[in-house]
Amino acid sequence: MRSIRIGGGAGYGGDRIEPALDLIRHGALDYIIFECLAERTIALAQQQKMRDPEKGYNEFLKYRMERILPLLKEQQKAGQPIVKIVTNMGAANPVSALRMVKSMAEKEGLSQLKISAVTGDNVMGAVDTYGDHIVLETGQLLRSLEDRIISANAYIGAEGIVRALKQGADIIITGRVADPALTLGPLIYEFGWSMTDYHQLGRGTVAGHLLECGAQVCGGYFADPPYKEVPTLWNVGFPIAEIREDGKAKISKLPQAGGMVTKDTVAEQLIYEIHDPSRYYTPDVTADFSGIWLEEEDKDCIAVCGASGIKHNGQYKVSVGYRDGFIGEGEISYGGSGCCERAKLAGEIIRHRLTPYAKEIQECRIDIIGVNSLYGGGEGLADVESVVDNASDNMLARDVKDAETAKEADSFTMCGAEAVGECRLRVAIRSNQRCIARLVGDEVEALYTNGPAGGGGARKYIREIVSVASIFIPKDGVNIRVVSGDDVREEECR
Amino acid sequence: MKLREIAHSRTGDKGNISNISVIAYRKEDYERLRQAVTAERVKQRFEGIVRGEVTIYELPKLAALNLVMEKALGGGVTKSLAIDPHGKSLSSWLLDMEIEGE
Known part of the structure:
Protein backbone atom coordinates (compact mmCIF):
# COMPACT_ATOMS: atom_id res chain seq x y z
CA MET A 1 0.00 0.00 0.00
CA ASN A 122 -8.76 37.17 6.22
CA VAL A 123 -12.43 38.16 6.66
CA MET A 124 -11.78 41.52 8.26
CA GLY A 125 -13.56 43.20 5.34
CA ALA A 126 -16.81 41.51 6.35
CA VAL A 127 -16.45 41.82 10.10
CA ASP A 128 -19.13 44.52 10.30
CA THR A 129 -21.66 42.00 9.03
CA TYR A 130 -20.92 39.63 11.94
CA GLY A 131 -22.03 42.09 14.64
CA ASP A 132 -24.91 39.83 15.69
CA HIS A 133 -22.69 36.77 16.12
CA ILE A 134 -22.16 35.58 19.65
CA VAL A 135 -18.61 35.50 20.99
CA LEU A 136 -17.90 32.02 22.35
CA GLU A 137 -15.58 33.25 25.11
CA THR A 138 -17.89 35.91 26.57
CA GLY A 139 -21.40 35.13 25.32
CA GLN A 140 -21.74 38.74 24.17
CA LEU A 141 -22.40 40.02 20.67
CA LEU A 142 -19.35 40.71 18.55
CA ARG A 143 -20.70 44.24 18.09
CA SER A 144 -19.75 45.02 21.70
CA LEU A 145 -16.07 45.06 20.70
CA GLU A 146 -16.77 47.92 18.29
CA ASP A 147 -13.70 49.79 17.10
CA ARG A 148 -11.25 47.71 19.15
CA ILE A 149 -11.19 44.94 16.51
CA ILE A 150 -7.88 44.62 14.65
CA SER A 151 -8.18 41.33 12.80
CA ALA A 152 -10.62 38.61 11.79
CA ASN A 153 -9.35 35.36 10.34
CA ALA A 154 -11.26 32.20 9.55
CA TYR A 155 -9.72 28.82 10.27
CA GLY A 314 -20.51 23.40 8.01
CA GLN A 315 -19.06 26.55 9.53
CA TYR A 316 -15.74 28.26 9.89
CA LYS A 317 -14.47 29.38 13.25
CA VAL A 318 -13.21 32.93 13.07
CA SER A 319 -10.66 34.37 15.49
CA VAL A 320 -11.31 38.06 15.98
CA GLY A 321 -8.35 39.88 17.51
CA TYR A 322 -9.11 43.01 19.53
CA ARG A 323 -7.31 45.49 21.74
CA ASP A 324 -8.12 44.74 25.33
CA GLY A 325 -6.16 47.15 27.51
CA PHE A 326 -2.67 47.00 28.95
CA ILE A 327 -0.75 44.88 31.44
CA GLY A 328 2.00 46.42 33.53
CA GLU A 329 4.38 44.36 35.65
CA GLY A 330 7.19 45.02 38.06
CA GLU A 331 9.58 42.55 39.72
CA ILE A 332 12.27 42.82 42.37
CA SER A 333 14.26 40.18 44.29
CA TYR A 334 15.05 39.80 47.97
CA GLY A 335 17.51 37.34 49.55
CA GLY A 336 18.75 35.99 52.84
CA SER A 337 16.96 35.64 56.15
CA GLY A 338 13.58 37.35 56.20
CA CYS A 339 13.51 37.76 52.43
CA CYS A 340 9.85 36.76 52.16
CA GLU A 341 8.90 39.19 54.91
CA ARG A 342 10.59 41.99 52.99
CA ALA A 343 9.02 40.93 49.69
CA LYS A 344 5.63 40.89 51.36
CA LEU A 345 6.23 44.32 52.88
CA ALA A 346 7.27 45.59 49.46
CA GLY A 347 4.02 44.26 47.98
CA GLU A 348 2.02 46.09 50.65
CA ILE A 349 3.87 49.30 49.85
CA ILE A 350 3.06 48.99 46.15
CA ARG A 351 -0.58 48.39 46.96
CA HIS A 352 -0.73 51.58 49.04
CA ARG A 353 1.03 53.61 46.40
CA LEU A 354 -1.36 52.42 43.68
CA THR A 355 -4.51 52.98 45.72
CA PRO A 356 -5.15 56.50 44.38
CA TYR A 357 -5.49 54.96 40.89
CA ALA A 358 -7.72 52.08 41.95
CA LYS A 359 -10.64 53.16 39.76
CA GLU A 360 -8.52 52.82 36.64
CA ILE A 361 -7.13 49.42 37.60
CA GLN A 362 -9.30 46.45 36.61
CA GLU A 363 -7.25 43.82 38.37
CA CYS A 364 -4.15 43.59 40.50
CA ARG A 365 -2.08 40.55 41.39
CA ILE A 366 0.76 40.31 43.87
CA ASP A 367 2.90 37.17 43.81
CA ILE A 368 6.07 36.07 45.48
CA ILE A 369 7.93 34.03 42.90
CA GLY A 370 9.43 30.95 44.46
CA VAL A 371 6.63 30.78 47.02
CA ASN A 372 3.15 31.20 45.62
CA SER A 373 3.17 32.52 42.06
CA LEU A 374 1.98 29.38 40.28
CA TYR A 375 -0.66 27.89 42.57
CA GLY A 376 -1.41 30.83 44.86
CA GLY A 377 -4.94 29.80 45.65
CA GLY A 378 -4.37 26.08 45.83
CA GLU A 379 -4.77 23.71 48.74
CA GLY A 380 -2.01 23.42 51.32
CA LEU A 381 0.13 26.13 49.81
CA ALA A 382 1.54 29.22 51.40
CA ASP A 383 -1.09 31.88 51.83
CA VAL A 384 1.17 34.88 51.50
CA GLU A 385 -0.58 37.46 49.37
CA SER A 386 -1.69 35.94 46.14
CA VAL A 387 -4.36 38.36 45.23
CA VAL A 388 -6.47 38.09 42.14
CA ASP A 389 -9.32 40.53 42.22
CA ASN A 390 -11.82 41.54 39.67
CA ALA A 391 -13.42 44.89 39.13
CA SER A 392 -16.27 44.19 41.53
CA ASP A 393 -13.96 43.24 44.38
CA ASN A 394 -10.97 45.39 43.78
CA MET A 395 -8.17 44.95 46.28
CA LEU A 396 -6.97 48.45 45.68
CA ALA A 397 -10.41 49.94 46.06
CA ARG A 398 -10.64 48.64 49.60
CA ASP A 399 -10.09 51.06 52.37
CA VAL A 400 -6.47 51.01 53.40
CA LYS A 401 -7.46 50.43 57.02
CA ASP A 402 -9.40 47.34 56.00
CA ALA A 403 -6.33 46.09 54.27
CA GLU A 404 -4.28 46.61 57.39
CA THR A 405 -6.79 44.65 59.45
CA ALA A 406 -6.90 41.90 56.87
CA LYS A 407 -3.14 41.74 56.99
CA GLU A 408 -3.17 41.24 60.73
CA ALA A 409 -5.82 38.55 60.45
CA ASP A 410 -4.15 36.58 57.70
CA SER A 411 -1.18 35.49 59.71
CA PHE A 412 1.98 35.05 57.76
CA THR A 413 2.13 31.31 57.89
CA MET A 414 4.22 30.37 54.95
CA CYS A 415 5.14 26.71 54.75
CA GLY A 416 8.87 26.43 54.92
CA ALA A 417 9.37 30.17 54.50
CA GLU A 418 12.54 30.01 56.55
CA ALA A 419 14.00 27.63 54.03
CA VAL A 420 13.61 30.08 51.16
CA GLY A 421 17.00 31.65 50.52
CA GLU A 422 15.67 34.12 47.98
CA CYS A 423 12.41 35.18 46.43
CA ARG A 424 11.09 37.65 43.93
CA LEU A 425 8.16 39.99 44.31
CA ARG A 426 6.02 40.39 41.23
CA VAL A 427 3.16 42.83 40.94
CA ALA A 428 0.96 42.94 37.83
CA ILE A 429 -1.98 45.17 37.01
CA ARG A 430 -4.37 45.55 34.10
CA SER A 431 -5.83 48.82 32.97
CA ASN A 432 -7.43 50.30 29.89
CA GLN A 433 -4.88 53.09 30.04
CA ARG A 434 -1.24 52.60 29.20
CA CYS A 435 -0.18 55.41 31.53
CA ILE A 436 -1.83 53.63 34.48
CA ALA A 437 -0.44 50.19 33.58
CA ARG A 438 3.11 51.55 33.55
CA LEU A 439 2.81 52.88 37.11
CA VAL A 440 3.29 49.46 38.66
CA GLY A 441 6.71 48.95 37.09
CA ASP A 442 7.78 52.45 38.03
CA GLU A 443 6.66 51.92 41.61
CA VAL A 444 8.43 48.56 41.90
CA GLU A 445 11.61 50.13 40.56
CA ALA A 446 11.27 52.93 43.11
CA LEU A 447 11.49 50.28 45.85
CA TYR A 448 15.26 50.56 45.40
CA THR A 449 15.31 53.76 47.43
CA ASN A 450 11.79 53.82 48.86
CA GLY A 451 11.23 50.22 49.94
CA PRO A 452 12.59 47.52 52.25
CA ALA A 453 16.29 46.73 52.53
CA GLY A 454 18.25 44.75 50.00
CA GLY A 455 15.91 44.67 47.00
CA GLY A 456 17.74 43.98 43.75
CA GLY A 457 17.27 43.20 40.07
CA ALA A 458 14.17 45.32 39.50
CA ARG A 459 12.60 44.86 36.06
CA LYS A 460 9.52 46.43 34.56
CA TYR A 461 7.38 45.49 31.61
CA ILE A 462 4.35 46.88 29.84
CA ARG A 463 2.41 45.40 26.95
CA GLU A 464 -0.81 45.93 25.08
CA ILE A 465 -3.26 43.06 25.41
CA VAL A 466 -4.58 41.61 22.19
CA SER A 467 -7.38 39.22 23.03
CA VAL A 468 -9.22 36.78 20.82
CA ALA A 469 -12.98 36.50 20.37
CA SER A 470 -14.19 33.42 18.50
CA ILE A 471 -17.33 33.31 16.36
CA PHE A 472 -18.68 30.87 13.80
CA ILE A 473 -19.58 32.01 10.27
CA PRO A 474 -21.13 30.17 7.31
CA LYS A 475 -18.57 28.72 4.93
CA ASP A 476 -19.98 30.43 1.86
CA GLY A 477 -18.83 33.83 3.12
CA VAL A 478 -15.20 32.87 2.52
CA ASN A 479 -13.47 32.96 -0.85
CA ILE A 480 -10.34 30.81 -0.84
CA ARG A 481 -7.76 31.70 -3.50
CA VAL A 482 -4.43 30.30 -4.56
CA VAL A 483 -1.90 32.91 -5.63
CA SER A 484 1.23 31.69 -7.39
CA GLY A 485 4.49 33.46 -8.05
CA ASP A 486 3.49 34.40 -11.57
CA ASP A 487 0.27 36.03 -10.44
CA VAL A 488 2.21 38.14 -8.00
CA ARG A 489 4.46 39.39 -10.73
CA GLU A 490 1.43 40.26 -12.88
CA GLU A 491 -0.08 42.12 -10.00
CA GLU A 492 3.13 44.05 -9.57
CA CYS A 493 3.25 44.96 -13.28
CA ARG A 494 -0.20 46.41 -13.30
CA MET B 1 0.84 8.12 47.63
CA LYS B 2 0.87 10.80 45.00
CA LEU B 3 -0.90 10.59 41.64
CA ARG B 4 2.55 11.05 40.12
CA GLU B 5 3.40 7.46 41.07
CA ILE B 6 0.90 6.03 38.59
CA ALA B 7 0.32 8.70 35.95
CA HIS B 8 1.85 11.42 33.81
CA SER B 9 0.24 14.58 32.56
CA ARG B 10 0.43 17.56 30.18
CA THR B 11 -1.45 20.84 30.20
CA GLY B 12 -2.82 22.72 27.21
CA ASP B 13 -5.01 25.80 26.95
CA LYS B 14 -7.65 27.49 24.85
CA GLY B 15 -8.85 30.91 25.91
CA ASN B 16 -9.91 30.66 29.56
CA ILE B 17 -10.06 26.85 29.46
CA SER B 18 -7.32 24.59 30.76
CA ASN B 19 -7.09 21.10 29.30
CA ILE B 20 -5.03 18.58 31.25
CA SER B 21 -4.34 15.01 30.20
CA VAL B 22 -3.69 12.37 32.84
CA ILE B 23 -2.31 9.10 31.52
CA ALA B 24 -1.67 5.94 33.53
CA TYR B 25 1.81 4.52 33.03
CA ARG B 26 0.37 1.02 33.24
CA LYS B 27 -2.95 -0.10 31.76
CA GLU B 28 -3.83 -1.90 34.99
CA ASP B 29 -3.82 1.40 36.88
CA TYR B 30 -6.49 2.98 34.67
CA GLU B 31 -9.39 2.01 36.91
CA ARG B 32 -7.55 3.37 39.92
CA LEU B 33 -6.87 6.56 38.00
CA ARG B 34 -10.58 6.91 37.16
CA GLN B 35 -11.53 6.56 40.77
CA ALA B 36 -8.87 8.92 42.07
CA VAL B 37 -9.31 11.70 39.54
CA THR B 38 -12.94 12.75 39.71
CA ALA B 39 -14.37 16.14 38.71
CA GLU B 40 -15.04 16.85 42.36
CA ARG B 41 -11.50 16.10 43.49
CA VAL B 42 -10.03 18.08 40.63
CA LYS B 43 -12.15 21.11 41.52
CA GLN B 44 -11.02 20.80 45.09
CA ARG B 45 -7.41 20.49 44.06
CA PHE B 46 -7.61 23.65 41.97
CA GLU B 47 -9.73 25.63 44.38
CA GLY B 48 -9.06 29.33 43.93
CA ILE B 49 -7.70 28.72 40.43
CA VAL B 50 -10.49 26.94 38.55
CA ARG B 51 -13.73 28.89 38.81
CA GLY B 52 -15.85 26.96 36.31
CA GLU B 53 -17.01 23.46 35.48
CA VAL B 54 -14.67 20.50 35.30
CA THR B 55 -15.47 17.83 32.72
CA ILE B 56 -13.58 14.57 32.54
CA TYR B 57 -13.44 12.62 29.28
CA GLU B 58 -12.37 9.00 29.40
CA LEU B 59 -10.02 7.34 26.93
CA PRO B 60 -9.89 3.71 28.15
CA LYS B 61 -7.87 2.48 25.17
CA LEU B 62 -5.11 4.88 26.11
CA ALA B 63 -5.63 4.41 29.87
CA ALA B 64 -6.07 8.16 29.97
CA LEU B 65 -8.36 10.91 31.17
CA ASN B 66 -8.77 14.32 29.59
CA LEU B 67 -9.71 17.08 32.03
CA VAL B 68 -11.39 20.18 30.66
CA MET B 69 -11.50 22.95 33.26
CA GLU B 70 -13.47 26.09 32.49
CA LYS B 71 -12.72 29.59 33.82
CA ALA B 72 -9.33 28.29 34.83
CA LEU B 73 -6.87 30.79 33.43
CA GLY B 74 -7.50 34.11 35.15
CA GLY B 75 -9.84 35.38 32.44
CA GLY B 76 -7.90 33.87 29.54
CA VAL B 77 -4.35 33.52 28.34
CA THR B 78 -4.21 36.98 26.79
CA LYS B 79 -5.39 39.02 29.76
CA SER B 80 -4.40 36.86 32.72
CA LEU B 81 -2.05 38.55 35.19
CA ALA B 82 -0.54 35.21 36.19
CA ILE B 83 3.15 34.62 35.57
CA ASP B 84 2.15 31.37 33.85
CA PRO B 85 -0.89 32.60 31.92
CA HIS B 86 -1.22 29.33 29.96
CA GLY B 87 -1.41 27.36 33.20
CA LYS B 88 1.33 25.07 31.88
CA SER B 89 2.45 24.30 35.42
CA LEU B 90 -0.99 23.06 36.53
CA SER B 91 -0.26 19.46 35.50
CA SER B 92 2.60 19.26 38.01
CA TRP B 93 0.27 20.47 40.77
CA LEU B 94 -2.29 17.84 39.84
CA LEU B 95 0.31 15.05 39.89
CA ASP B 96 1.19 15.95 43.48
CA MET B 97 -2.37 15.14 44.56
CA GLU B 98 -2.57 12.43 47.21
CA ILE B 99 -4.44 9.30 46.16
CA GLU B 100 -5.25 6.11 48.01
CA GLY B 101 -2.70 3.33 47.96
CA GLU B 102 0.96 2.76 48.56
Missing part, protein backbone atom coordinates in the same frame (compact mmCIF):
# COMPACT_ATOMS: atom_id res chain seq x y z
CA ARG A 2 1.24 3.47 -0.88
CA SER A 3 2.38 5.78 1.89
CA ILE A 4 3.93 9.22 2.19
CA ARG A 5 6.26 10.71 4.75
CA ILE A 6 5.54 14.10 6.30
CA GLY A 7 7.84 15.82 8.76
CA GLY A 8 6.77 18.22 11.50
CA GLY A 9 9.16 21.15 11.08
CA ALA A 10 7.99 23.47 13.85
CA GLY A 11 5.81 23.35 16.94
CA TYR A 12 5.32 27.10 17.24
CA GLY A 13 6.29 30.33 15.54
CA GLY A 14 9.71 30.68 17.11
CA ASP A 15 10.68 27.02 17.22
CA ARG A 16 14.20 25.68 16.60
CA ILE A 17 15.17 25.14 12.97
CA GLU A 18 18.02 22.60 13.30
CA PRO A 19 15.81 19.50 13.83
CA ALA A 20 13.75 20.52 10.80
CA LEU A 21 16.89 20.79 8.65
CA ASP A 22 17.95 17.32 9.83
CA LEU A 23 14.57 15.99 8.75
CA ILE A 24 14.86 17.58 5.30
CA ARG A 25 18.37 16.14 4.91
CA HIS A 26 17.91 12.66 6.29
CA GLY A 27 14.18 11.99 6.72
CA ALA A 28 13.38 10.71 3.19
CA LEU A 29 10.43 13.08 3.41
CA ASP A 30 7.86 13.89 0.79
CA TYR A 31 6.63 16.94 2.70
CA ILE A 32 7.52 19.01 5.71
CA ILE A 33 5.02 21.22 7.50
CA PHE A 34 5.74 24.25 9.65
CA GLU A 35 2.89 25.11 12.02
CA CYS A 36 3.65 28.56 13.35
CA LEU A 37 0.41 30.31 14.31
CA ALA A 38 -0.94 30.38 17.84
CA GLU A 39 -4.43 31.63 18.56
CA ARG A 40 -3.60 35.32 18.74
CA THR A 41 -0.38 35.41 16.68
CA ILE A 42 -2.27 36.49 13.60
CA ALA A 43 -3.74 39.51 15.37
CA LEU A 44 -0.24 40.63 16.32
CA ALA A 45 0.88 40.03 12.74
CA GLN A 46 -2.02 42.12 11.51
CA GLN A 47 -0.78 45.00 13.67
CA GLN A 48 2.66 44.67 12.04
CA LYS A 49 1.04 44.73 8.62
CA MET A 50 -0.82 47.92 9.52
CA ARG A 51 2.50 49.55 10.31
CA ASP A 52 4.21 48.16 7.19
CA PRO A 53 2.04 46.69 4.39
CA GLU A 54 4.90 44.41 3.30
CA LYS A 55 5.16 42.77 6.73
CA GLY A 56 2.81 40.68 8.82
CA TYR A 57 4.25 37.24 8.10
CA ASN A 58 6.19 35.08 10.57
CA GLU A 59 9.30 36.88 11.74
CA PHE A 60 11.40 33.72 11.33
CA LEU A 61 10.28 33.01 7.76
CA LYS A 62 13.37 34.58 6.21
CA TYR A 63 15.69 32.94 8.76
CA ARG A 64 14.13 29.55 8.12
CA MET A 65 14.13 29.86 4.35
CA GLU A 66 17.77 30.96 4.29
CA ARG A 67 18.60 27.59 5.77
CA ILE A 68 16.04 25.46 3.97
CA LEU A 69 16.50 26.63 0.39
CA PRO A 70 20.16 25.53 0.10
CA LEU A 71 19.08 22.03 1.15
CA LEU A 72 16.43 21.96 -1.56
CA LYS A 73 19.11 23.10 -4.00
CA GLU A 74 21.32 20.18 -2.96
CA GLN A 75 18.45 17.75 -3.45
CA GLN A 76 17.80 19.16 -6.87
CA LYS A 77 21.49 18.92 -7.82
CA ALA A 78 21.57 15.31 -6.69
CA GLY A 79 18.58 14.60 -8.91
CA GLN A 80 16.38 13.74 -5.93
CA PRO A 81 12.80 14.92 -5.61
CA ILE A 82 12.73 17.98 -3.38
CA VAL A 83 10.85 17.99 -0.10
CA LYS A 84 7.68 20.05 -0.47
CA ILE A 85 6.95 22.65 2.18
CA VAL A 86 3.55 23.55 3.62
CA THR A 87 3.42 26.30 6.21
CA ASN A 88 1.12 28.86 7.77
CA MET A 89 4.03 31.27 8.21
CA GLY A 90 2.21 33.69 5.92
CA ALA A 91 0.22 34.75 9.01
CA ALA A 92 -1.50 38.05 8.17
CA ASN A 93 0.27 38.49 4.85
CA PRO A 94 0.81 35.29 2.83
CA VAL A 95 1.21 37.21 -0.45
CA SER A 96 4.10 39.33 0.84
CA ALA A 97 5.62 36.19 2.32
CA LEU A 98 5.32 34.52 -1.09
CA ARG A 99 7.05 37.46 -2.77
CA MET A 100 9.93 37.35 -0.35
CA VAL A 101 10.42 33.57 -0.56
CA LYS A 102 10.20 33.72 -4.34
CA SER A 103 12.96 36.29 -4.56
CA MET A 104 15.07 34.28 -2.12
CA ALA A 105 14.55 31.13 -4.23
CA GLU A 106 15.58 32.97 -7.36
CA LYS A 107 18.79 34.15 -5.72
CA GLU A 108 19.47 30.57 -4.69
CA GLY A 109 19.10 29.44 -8.31
CA LEU A 110 15.78 27.75 -7.64
CA SER A 111 13.68 29.90 -9.94
CA GLN A 112 11.79 26.89 -11.27
CA LEU A 113 10.34 26.18 -7.84
CA LYS A 114 6.64 26.87 -7.79
CA ILE A 115 5.68 28.85 -4.73
CA SER A 116 2.04 29.51 -3.89
CA ALA A 117 0.12 31.41 -1.27
CA VAL A 118 -3.34 30.53 -0.03
CA THR A 119 -5.54 33.50 0.83
CA GLY A 120 -9.12 34.03 1.86
CA ASP A 121 -8.87 33.44 5.59
CA ILE A 156 -9.99 27.53 6.71
CA GLY A 157 -9.44 23.89 5.84
CA ALA A 158 -7.26 21.91 3.49
CA GLU A 159 -9.02 22.97 0.27
CA GLY A 160 -6.64 25.81 -0.69
CA ILE A 161 -3.57 23.66 -0.03
CA VAL A 162 -4.97 20.83 -2.17
CA ARG A 163 -5.65 23.25 -5.00
CA ALA A 164 -2.14 24.69 -4.80
CA LEU A 165 -0.65 21.18 -4.92
CA LYS A 166 -2.77 20.33 -7.96
CA GLN A 167 -1.28 23.39 -9.64
CA GLY A 168 2.17 21.97 -8.97
CA ALA A 169 3.23 24.01 -5.95
CA ASP A 170 6.48 23.04 -4.19
CA ILE A 171 6.18 25.57 -1.38
CA ILE A 172 2.79 26.61 -0.01
CA ILE A 173 2.41 29.56 2.33
CA THR A 174 -0.92 30.10 4.04
CA GLY A 175 -2.37 32.42 6.61
CA ARG A 176 -4.81 31.03 9.17
CA VAL A 177 -5.69 27.43 8.40
CA ALA A 178 -6.73 24.75 10.87
CA ASP A 179 -3.43 23.29 12.11
CA PRO A 180 -4.10 19.70 10.93
CA ALA A 181 -4.98 21.01 7.45
CA LEU A 182 -1.27 21.52 6.76
CA THR A 183 -0.96 17.71 6.87
CA LEU A 184 -4.40 16.85 5.57
CA GLY A 185 -3.88 18.89 2.36
CA PRO A 186 -0.97 16.76 1.10
CA LEU A 187 -2.81 13.54 2.06
CA ILE A 188 -5.96 14.49 0.16
CA TYR A 189 -3.88 15.46 -2.84
CA GLU A 190 -1.58 12.43 -2.84
CA PHE A 191 -4.18 9.77 -2.16
CA GLY A 192 -7.11 11.40 -3.91
CA TRP A 193 -9.24 11.23 -0.75
CA SER A 194 -12.73 12.58 -1.15
CA MET A 195 -13.61 15.70 0.84
CA THR A 196 -16.63 13.79 2.13
CA ASP A 197 -14.76 10.65 3.22
CA TYR A 198 -14.88 11.73 6.84
CA HIS A 199 -13.40 8.50 8.13
CA GLN A 200 -10.20 9.10 6.14
CA LEU A 201 -10.17 12.82 6.84
CA GLY A 202 -10.48 12.06 10.54
CA ARG A 203 -7.50 9.72 10.38
CA GLY A 204 -5.42 12.25 8.47
CA THR A 205 -6.39 14.91 10.97
CA VAL A 206 -5.06 12.81 13.83
CA ALA A 207 -1.73 12.46 12.00
CA GLY A 208 -1.68 16.22 11.51
CA HIS A 209 -2.46 16.82 15.15
CA LEU A 210 0.48 14.64 16.16
CA LEU A 211 2.88 16.57 13.91
CA GLU A 212 1.78 20.09 14.65
CA CYS A 213 3.63 20.58 17.93
CA GLY A 214 7.04 19.53 16.67
CA ALA A 215 9.22 17.88 19.32
CA GLN A 216 6.31 17.50 21.74
CA VAL A 217 5.58 14.04 20.34
CA CYS A 218 9.27 13.04 20.35
CA GLY A 219 10.05 13.50 24.02
CA GLY A 220 10.02 17.30 24.11
CA TYR A 221 8.08 18.75 27.06
CA PHE A 222 7.98 15.25 28.53
CA ALA A 223 11.02 14.67 30.75
CA ASP A 224 10.31 14.47 34.46
CA PRO A 225 13.19 12.57 36.01
CA PRO A 226 13.32 10.08 37.59
CA TYR A 227 9.77 9.17 36.52
CA LYS A 228 10.14 10.06 32.88
CA GLU A 229 13.65 10.04 31.47
CA VAL A 230 14.29 11.21 27.91
CA PRO A 231 17.59 10.32 26.22
CA THR A 232 19.67 13.17 24.79
CA LEU A 233 16.93 15.74 25.24
CA TRP A 234 19.30 18.55 24.26
CA ASN A 235 19.26 17.15 20.73
CA VAL A 236 15.56 16.23 20.62
CA GLY A 237 14.32 15.55 17.12
CA PHE A 238 11.17 16.52 15.28
CA PRO A 239 8.62 13.90 14.20
CA ILE A 240 8.02 12.01 10.99
CA ALA A 241 4.56 10.67 10.18
CA GLU A 242 4.41 7.89 7.64
CA ILE A 243 0.81 7.78 6.51
CA ARG A 244 -0.68 5.04 4.40
CA GLU A 245 -3.28 5.49 1.72
CA ASP A 246 -5.88 4.08 4.13
CA GLY A 247 -5.01 6.76 6.68
CA LYS A 248 -3.10 4.63 9.14
CA ALA A 249 -0.16 6.58 10.56
CA LYS A 250 3.14 5.69 12.15
CA ILE A 251 5.07 8.28 14.13
CA SER A 252 8.85 8.09 14.33
CA LYS A 253 11.99 10.22 14.46
CA LEU A 254 15.44 10.13 12.90
CA PRO A 255 17.58 7.46 14.60
CA GLN A 256 20.41 9.96 15.10
CA ALA A 257 18.15 12.53 16.77
CA GLY A 258 17.72 12.73 20.54
CA GLY A 259 14.46 12.23 22.36
CA MET A 260 12.18 9.23 21.94
CA VAL A 261 8.88 8.18 20.43
CA THR A 262 7.00 5.90 22.80
CA LYS A 263 3.36 5.14 23.50
CA ASP A 264 3.60 7.60 26.40
CA THR A 265 5.03 10.49 24.39
CA VAL A 266 2.48 9.93 21.63
CA ALA A 267 -0.42 9.67 24.09
CA GLU A 268 0.49 13.02 25.69
CA GLN A 269 0.52 14.76 22.33
CA LEU A 270 -2.56 12.93 21.07
CA ILE A 271 -4.74 14.23 23.90
CA TYR A 272 -3.08 17.65 23.97
CA GLU A 273 -5.66 20.45 23.79
CA ILE A 274 -8.36 18.33 22.13
CA HIS A 275 -11.11 18.85 24.72
CA ASP A 276 -13.86 16.32 23.86
CA PRO A 277 -11.94 13.41 22.25
CA SER A 278 -14.96 12.28 20.23
CA ARG A 279 -15.50 15.74 18.73
CA TYR A 280 -12.34 17.47 17.58
CA TYR A 281 -13.73 20.24 15.41
CA THR A 282 -11.96 21.26 12.24
CA PRO A 283 -13.37 22.86 9.09
CA ASP A 284 -12.82 19.65 7.10
CA VAL A 285 -14.03 17.02 9.54
CA THR A 286 -15.06 16.52 13.13
CA ALA A 287 -12.40 14.01 14.07
CA ASP A 288 -12.99 11.25 16.59
CA PHE A 289 -10.00 10.43 18.81
CA SER A 290 -12.01 8.40 21.31
CA GLY A 291 -11.34 4.97 19.80
CA ILE A 292 -7.63 5.41 19.22
CA TRP A 293 -5.09 2.94 20.52
CA LEU A 294 -1.32 2.85 20.07
CA GLU A 295 1.00 0.02 19.10
CA GLU A 296 4.76 -0.06 19.33
CA GLU A 297 5.96 -1.22 15.91
CA ASP A 298 9.61 -0.73 16.58
CA LYS A 299 11.92 1.30 18.79
CA ASP A 300 10.88 4.93 18.39
CA CYS A 301 8.06 4.00 16.01
CA ILE A 302 4.44 4.06 17.17
CA ALA A 303 1.42 3.12 15.08
CA VAL A 304 -1.77 5.09 15.65
CA CYS A 305 -4.89 2.95 15.18
CA GLY A 306 -8.62 3.45 15.41
CA ALA A 307 -9.06 7.11 14.51
CA SER A 308 -12.16 8.20 12.66
CA GLY A 309 -14.36 11.18 11.93
CA ILE A 310 -17.78 12.51 11.06
CA LYS A 311 -19.05 15.39 8.97
CA HIS A 312 -17.88 18.90 9.98
CA ASN A 313 -20.39 21.42 11.26
